[in-house]
Amino acid sequence: MEPAPPAPSGRPRVAVLVADDRPPGMDGIERLADVRYVREPDLAPALKDADVLFMWDFWSEALAGAWPDGGGPGWVHIASAGVDRLLFPALVEGRTAVTNSRGIFDEPIAEYVLGLVHCFAKDLHTTLRLQAERRWRHRETERVAGARALVVGTGPIGRAIGRRLAAAGMRVGGVGRTARPGDPDLGDVLPMDGLHGALAGADYVVLAAPLTGATRGMIDAAALARMRPTGRLINVGRGPLVVEDDLVAALRAGTIAGAALDVFVDEPLPAPSPLWDLPGVIVSPHMSGDVAGWRDDLVRLFADNLDRHRHGRPLRNVVDKRLGYVRAPDPSDPSDPQRDDQRGQR
Amino acid sequence: MEPAPPAPSGRPRVAVLVADDRPPGMDGIERLADVRYVREPDLAPALKDADVLFMWDFWSEALAGAWPDGGGPGWVHIASAGVDRLLFPALVEGRTAVTNSRGIFDEPIAEYVLGLVHCFAKDLHTTLRLQAERRWRHRETERVAGARALVVGTGPIGRAIGRRLAAAGMRVGGVGRTARPGDPDLGDVLPMDGLHGALAGADYVVLAAPLTGATRGMIDAAALARMRPTGRLINVGRGPLVVEDDLVAALRAGTIAGAALDVFVDEPLPAPSPLWDLPGVIVSPHMSGDVAGWRDDLVRLFADNLDRHRHGRPLRNVVDKRLGYVRAPDPSDPSDPQRDDQRGQR
Known part of the structure; x- marks a missing residue:
């Protein structure tokens, strides 16, 4: 100290x-x-x-x-x-x-992430879009309980997220600087070099890591390619954790199913960014903890x-x-x- | 039996x-x-x-x-x-x-309700509307933990909702046919004639009751007038539990802050219904449990x-x-x- x-x-x-x-x-x-x-x-x-x-x-x-x-x-x-x-x-x-x-910001951000997970699972974003068009279209939704979340970042924000998602019945794992099996908040925590392997098993990948030399650009094309086609990426950490061009390409190609982004490389997110209207993408103005x-x-x-x-x-x-x-x-x-x-x- | x-x-x-x-x-x-x-x-x-x-x-x-x-x-x-x-x-x-x-339908509906609560608390519906306009507008949100939910209906759907909301840190109470203090799923359950008194203390009122002679129209102008101006109504039961004209009037007058409706008196909700585009209203096509x-x-x-x-x-x-x-x-x-x-x- x-x-x-x-x-x-x-x-x-x-x-x-x-x-x-x-x-x-x-x-x-x-x-x-x-x-x-x-x-x-x-x-x-x-x-x-x-x-x-x-x-x-x-x-x-x-x-x-x-x-x-x-x-x-x-x-x-x-x-x-x-x-x-x-x-x-x-x-x-x-x-x-x-x-x-x-x-x-720990508990507010954890609630925000839980809300985003439910938004995806219950297809709320589609519901709201259809509502704006006064269209009634029944769809089937997904369970939240039993879905697998991988929380990247083992600081107090990541831990609050892990606790909150687990309380909702999700199966939670973590990735951090050091391995920690059986962590009380995050389950089995893998070290950073286990990230790519862990991505393949996750329905939701939640980024809550600080932006450092070791984490910048960690979610790039190679990482996205390891995710499931049904997987969603949630970023409440910092924009540059993600290579945005790679994310746009992965969303367009269907490599992953969606992304909820509260942080961006450039904030406010510039109006011409393709992220604003890619299907399956939720853009919020860096407010998850506020x-x-x-x-x-x-x-x-x-x-x-x-x-x-x-x-x-x-x-x-x-x-x-x-x-x-x-x-x-x-x-x-x-x-x-x-x-x-x-x-x-x- | x-x-x-x-x-x-x-x-x-x-x-x-x-x-x-x-x-x-x-x-x-x-x-x-x-x-x-x-x-x-x-x-x-x-x-x-x-x-x-x-x-x-x-x-x-x-x-x-x-x-x-x-x-x-x-x-x-x-x-x-x-x-x-x-x-x-x-x-x-x-x-x-x-x-x-x-x-x-119990657990799926409970998750759906938890999603709607988070949607309101985190203002996700506004976020999505602003996103469609490519507008970046930071706002402050609300905590979910500590907010008070009143679940109307003590059947298995209401109970699953109570458990799920409590697991998210909400303070849960119930209203049912018979009083039941200290219910394990719903906290203190008041009998139906306690409904009006209980409405005043709730941030979220969740309707999960069956439609019977005793419950039809239970949420009318008098009931809505007892709710908080910041309160939200969530209906995953049956449309006629609510007097829709009274609800529209209450929303227009600011008597309550919002409503998430999965069920309606007429389904599909007719295109001319004012519910489709009242601010603070989320309309979904009877899909909460599916x-x-x-x-x-x-x-x-x-x-x-x-x-x-x-x-x-x-x-x-x-x-x-x-x-x-x-x-x-x-x-x-x-x-x-x-x-x-x-x-x-x-």
């Missing part, structure tokens, strides 16, 4: 990177810290004298260009689970601690970490900057603050 | 009422019985010398008009769970045993009952013709064949 950054003397200076909206409910934080809200053009000067950067605008890719040569704030917190857009070499190699919003109240939850998580920071206690959700995500908590270490956030953040 | 009809001597004569399609996999039955496939116009003469009528065309309402004056076959089996279209006074009062296909293989399952159930009939053993799924559905099994009676079909028919 990385050491906590040194506690600042007095009131910490917090820069908050915002785009359209400020975070809600910041009054508690403003009482304890000097808070400055900045937009991308003002980020560079703000970083020079900030102790903490709160990346409320988690979509921004401006940090690399604005980072001071001598190193920026001692701590950067981002209001998302993924840190792929955030990291750059000077940040990875420097002394700055990076924390993320792991935990907020339940009402999510913004408040994100601020609460940051406030808790800021409190830890002020008192020199270990931060939660410290990202392993070389791996690109928060390492799994060590259950044998009672002082590991990552232990707290495995479950029940909301 | 009603007595089994007398076993016929030799091969029973089975009339099968069909419309477009014959039932699949009838060869086993044809080896043991004299099977005659008839359409509605030939139903009356066929009934005169049939021992058994298999209503494969469960949509038909022709039986009342075709029924012989002196009483028809000793046993009528219908390939549906509901018997509302089937029953008529001479059948109810006569000695003919009526059995239904209870059990086949998973691939359902036709085979229906024939297997009939074959099992025909085997019981041939050997003079008690039939399964004997309908209480005055109540209009199969009474709950008596768990204290090991000879009650209804005990078999509470769970796991498929």
